[in-house]
Amino acid sequence: MSKNVNRIILGIESSCDETAAALVENQGGTFKILANVVWSQVKIHQKYGGVVPEIAARNHVKKILPIIDLALKKSKVDKKNISGIAVATGPGLITSLLVGAQTAKTLAYLWQKPIYAINHLQAHLYANWLNNQPIKFPAVCLIVSGGHTELILMKNQTQLKKISETLDDAAGEAFDKVSQLLKLGYPGGPIVSAMAERGDAKAFKFPRPMIQNNNFNFSFSGLKTAVLYASQKFSPKKLKSYKLKANLCASFQQAVVEVLRAKTIKAAKYYNAKTIMLSGGVAANQLLRQTLEQKTKKMGLKFLTPKPELCTDNAAMIAAAAFFTKPTPWQKIKVDPNLSL
Amino acid sequence: MQKILTHSEKQTFDLGKKLAKALRGGEILALTGPLGAGKTVLAKGLAAGLGIKKTINSPTFILMKIYQLKAKNLKLKANKLIHLDCYRLKNPQEIINIGAKEYFGQPNTITVIEWAEKIKSILPSGQTKNIRIRLKGANHRQIIIDK
Known part of the structure; x- marks a missing residue:
């Protein structure tokens, strides 16, 4: 990541049942979340005892543009000041991923912005950078x-x-x-x-x-x-x-x-x-956070975990990951439900 | 019908490995049995028998995982293994909607389905081999395989 450049990334996330958009600014290495909007479908899937892919995809289609629009308005960032668009391309549910990827591609083409294909798991790691703490x-x-x-x-x-x-x-x-x-x-x-x-x-x-x-x-x-x-x-x-x-x-x-x-x-x-990091949805579990933090500190190591709302699926982490990723031409953006690290 | 008793997780895994040797391509293996019966263990054995080195873990969350096969013998015509888990499903339509049905019975595909009873209505009966696992105490399993 190059220092002393001020860049703003629009992040888009639709891997599972959360439709999310965020604007994250990086000024000389310091991250600032300008807007972070997450629309969770959990209530819709509750009655099925789990995420139903088809229903998730339909709801992403319905919500993704309003959510992006809301994030842009909240951040007060004009689209011409956005330096790139980041989108999660896997792993996740194929039908859900496609909605985010297609939307990101369309916006990148329309606005003539670089696009960053982000591994959702990597993004969970980079959520730790949003704390702005030095990492050893x-x-x-x-x-x-x-x-x-x-x-x-x-x-x-x-x-x-x-x-x-x-x-x-x-x-x-x-x-x-x-x-x-x-x-x-x-x-x-x-x-x-x-x-x-x-x-x-x-x-x-x-x-x-x-x-x-x-x-x-x-x-x-x-x-x-x-x-x-x-x-x-x-x-x-x-x-x-x-x-x-x-x-x-x-x-x-x-x-x-x-x-x-x-x-x-x-x-x-x-x-x-030198550092132990904890992220992903289950990292919101208090007992896990406390147990791991206590043990890490006892060993004299640094413990990092994102705020609970940045542990569960969100687009701020997708945008954060873009600062460590090279852009992909929009023609080459592909989703992979089984993408690994 | 073939009835086999296994007495440990390892034996169930090895049975899967053995069953894999008879696979050519186009087969659909429909696994049924209660929670904890060892369906995933059997699926892992099948994958190992097909030469897959990657970890086969639960596809419950994303419903379907696809693994590439490298043919070690000329008899195996398949180049991919589809691992499905229907545990969460309420309706077989969900499997059709993620495109999984397109793979069923394709000569280049071997399909292994856990909780297959949930999508029985959309499985092609001619190509489906039913494998039922019954619990017989903590470590013992009776595995009933259709001919």
Whole structure:
């Protein structure tokens, strides 16, 4: 990133069920969010127990231009002062990604601006830069969301290497599935952690999957099954008990957080990290934030995590990532639902 | 019909690997069984048997993942594996809308579907091989494979 240049990027995000647009300014290396608008479809998908791709895409089509328009108005930036357009091109739902990519391409063509194809996962990392704190490398970064659980090594601000990932379910997916099997609703993350606050984390002894393994990979499929088996030991009538459900949630959340903490710390030690970063939707989980922060500080390392509203899907992080990315000709913009780091 | 008992995750994985050897292209493997039965484990075994080195993780979130195959033997005509997970689906139309149905039965494609019962109505019956997994205690599974 070149210093002493003032650039403003319009970010567009539509990977899953959030339609988002943001304007982010970078002045000599300091980031400033001028506008950050997120329209969440979560209420629409609630009754289906998860995101329905077709419905998500239709809603993106409906909302994307009004959201971009709103972001522009809020930021008071004239389009002629925008230096480029950034858009998430994967990973995500193919039908959702297409809406953002097509919109970004059209605007880039119309306004004659460079366009930046952004990897949504990379953007979760760059959300940490919006804090404007100095970052010491190497950094070990945990990205944890509904679709991903990965550890990334950053040697400098542009060199990324995937250290490990989940071998089956993502952590956020495990929250959704546990929420569903306890009939608590969707999205599982916030519901299960709210229940967990009122429960006893030691009530059930759930496994800590792969915590002792020598590698850094994760696995959450077996943990969800363990919660299922534990719940099946109770009669349907007993399972209605708030206390019992709270205890199951608390014990489950404790297991997830412990595994995430242990693997991240292990990787940080192995790679001699100076910084630990936490991002992605599940990074909004308070217990995870506190646990990882405490442990990181104890080790004398720097801990960074975006504000909760910049952990869940947003376009400010997409715009932030553009400052570290080369533009792509609009003719070559392609979406990839399975894009990896 | 073939009934096989497995007694560990490893055995279920190995069964998938073995089943992969008989695949040529165009097959649709419809996996059914309750939560925790080992459908993903079997799918991982199938992928390993097809020579995929990438991690096969849950496609629940994005519904469909596509993996490229490199043919190691001339009998395998397929060049991609489609891994679908219908757990979240309420309506088979969702699978049609993401374009997954276009892959079903294509000679260059092998399709593995978890929670296949949810889209039974749109699976081509002639090309679909049903694989049912039954729980028989914590580690034991009965796997019933259609001929």
